[in-house]
Amino acid sequence: MPRHVALRAVGDTMSEMVNFSPDLHEAMDSLIQNLLASKPFLLYQQSQTRLEADHRARSLLEQLSMQQSHLRQKQVDGGVTQAEIEELRDLQAQVQANATIMAYAQSQLEAVNFLREINQEIAQLLGVDFALLARATTC
Numbered sequence: 001m002p003r004h005v006a007l008r009a010v011g012d013t014m015s016e017m018v019n020f021s022p023d024l025h026e027a028m029d030s031l032i033q034n035l036l037a038s039k040p041f042l043l044y045q046q047s048q049t050r051l052e053a054d055h056r057a058r059s060l061l062e063q064l065s066m067q068q069s070h071l072r073q074k075q076v077d078g079g080v081t082q083a084e085i086e087e088l089r090d091l092q093a094q095v096q097a098n099a100t101i102m103a104y105a106q107s108q109l110e111a112v113n114f115l116r117e118i119n120q121e122i123a124q125l126l127g128v129d130f131a132l133l134a135r136a137t138t139c
Contacts, residue, residue: 016060031118040107040114047107050100064091 001139018029039124067088074080095101123129 027102035118038114040111044107046110047104049099051104054100057098057104060091060095060098061101064088064095067091 067084071084071088073081074084119129
């Protein structure tokens with residue numbers, strides 16, 4: 001599910017679970033719209049689109065995920081070879097050298113940090129941890 005859809009879904013779910021006043025619902029919707037239009041979110045969405053269009057980057061991430069899963073299973077079953085560890089390290093190096101993947105990871109980190117800053121500001125204004133409240137109402 002795209003992040004903007006998920007963000008709107010959180011707002012809708014919170015509205016359904018708690019009977020918010022129309023003013024609060026409007027403020028919450030405005031916050032969501034502003035978050036989606038913010039530079040960190042726009043850059044994240046752009047980098048996500050580039051990642052989805054980059055077949056090589058997606059292939060590297062898929063290979064890395066499969067190799068990690070394979071090695072986790074081998075650890076449970078009784079051992080990983082040095083060659084398999086080297087193959088994993090090689091894949092990790094290829095991922096870290098891929099500009100599309102790294103731009104996506106950086107934009108994701110910046111979007112998360114931006115949300116943390118927003119949460120801190122809301123928490124100070126309300127005197128409550130907004131993210132913790134949102135998490136509790138959606139679980």
